[in-house]
Amino acid sequence: MDLNKKFPGRRVVITGAGSGLGRALALEFAKRNWSVAIAEINDERAKETAEMVKKEGGKAITIHCDVTKPADLDHVLKKVLKEWNGVDILINNAGVASAGWFEKIPLEKWDWIIGLNTNSIIHGCRSFIPYFKEQKSGYIVNVASNAGIASLPEMASYNATKAAAISLTETLRIEMAMFNIGVSVVCPTFFKTNLMDQFSSPDDRQRKLADTFFGNATVTSERVARHTIQSIEKNRFYVITQKDGRNMWRMKRLTPELYFKIFGIIYKTGYFDRHLTKLLKILNLVG
Ligand SMILES: NC(=O)c1ccc[n+]([C@@H]2O[C@H](COP(=O)([O-])OP(=O)(O)OC[C@H]3O[C@@H](n4cnc5c(N)ncnc54)[C@H](O)[C@@H]3O)[C@@H](O)[C@H]2O)c1
Numbered sequence: 285m286d287l288n289k290k291f292p293g294r295r296v297v298i299t300g301a302g303s304g305l306g307r308a309l310a311l312e313f314a315k316r317n318w319s320v321a322i323a324e325i326n327d328e329r330a331k332e333t334a335e336m337v338k339k340e341g342g343k344a345i346t347i348h349c350d351v352t353k354p355a356d357l358d359h360v361l362k363k364v365l366k367e368w369n370g371v372d373i374l375i376n377n378a379g380v381a382s383a384g385w386f387e388k389i390p391l392e393k394w395d396w397i398i399g400l401n402t403n404s405i406i407h408g409c410r411s412f413i414p415y416f417k418e419q420k421s422g423y424i425v426n427v428a429s430n431a432g433i434a435s436l437p438e439m440a441s442y443n444a445t446k447a448a449a450i451s452l453t454e455t456l457r458i459e460m461a462m463f464n465i466g467v468s469v470v471c472p473t474f475f476k477t478n479l480m481d482q483f484s485s486p487d488d489r490q491r492k493l494a495d496t497f498f499g500n501a502t503v504t505s506e507r508v509a510r511h512t513i514q515s516i517e518k519n520r521f522y523v524i525t526q527k528d529g530r531n532m533w534r535m536k537r538l539t540p541e542l543y544f545k546i547f548g549i550i551y552k553t554g555y556f557d558r559h560l561t562k563l564l565k566i567l568n569l570v571g
């Protein structure tokens with residue numbers, strides 16, 4: 285069903301909408317004349333997005349929000365209810381990236397990324413679900429990553445936070461259905477954003493690898509945003525936005541042993557960057 289027919293109130297909250305996918309989503313909603321709440325830790329970027337939303341024909345409010353703090357998400361809900369008297373969609377998008385050999389990732393970096401990528405989603409859902417239930421409608425979109433499915437090497441902390449995001453969203457999909465609350469999980473592969481700004485890894489090797497993969501990305505945040513909105517319209521659960529991601533997802537489900545064998549062989553060659561790039565290119569051609 286067309287998004288504006290499905291949600292005539294046209295009100296969306298997006299965390300981390302000061303950049304990348306969050307901003308692209310904000311602008312896609314603006315084109316459809318939505319009111320957009322930009323819940324961001326970076327006030328400058330939030331203001332920029334708000335100006336862009338207004339230029340595209342939407343309405344915007346910015347709310348300072350640190351997604352690692354549960355009270356900030358409560359505040360976001362209170363603020364939008366005061367401004368709009370209701371809310372239709374929550375997109376838990378804010379997140380950061382990290383990498384490193386498993387045993388070299390410092391414990392404090394585990395805490396950091398779990399706080400930002402997993403707990404942030406828990407906080408958003410905990411704040412908004414009681415309201416959506418009371419309203420008897422709503423939609424939750426959690427932005428995870430294909431990393432939570434593919435489990436590529438030297439990315440354990442990022443992979444684990446995104447796998448947790450997928451799992452908790454799967455649970456919500458079942459729990460929320462009887463309350464007329466839609467739920468989707470977004471699992472993109474690489475696309476160019478500012479994600480590397482806060483990237484953390486114990487040594488330079490992983491930064492170089494990540495730079496290679498982001499550098500080779502051809503899909504834009506705008507395309508990922510459009511795909512996400514189309515999936516909300518169709519009430520589609522898994523939003524796997526790129527072909528390489530869909531093919532890895534299928535392969536792992538259909539032939540898990542073969543999946544791990546192939547990636548193990550590629551990794552052992554010592555040319556993971558080059559060979560994975562080639563494999564992703566092939567996977568992008570199929571299906
Ligand atoms: N870019 C990719 O290739 C890719 C792939 C898969 C998944 N993702 C996911 O997409 C989401 C968006 O990332 P992006 O690529 O657009 O990155 P980005 O860095 O461009 O945007 C992330 C935004 O989140 C904000 N943010 C950071 N910490 C915050 C906090 N504590 N509270 C509130 N906001 C905070 C940042 O200020 C920034 O505006 C993330 O969850 C990321 O893991 C990205």
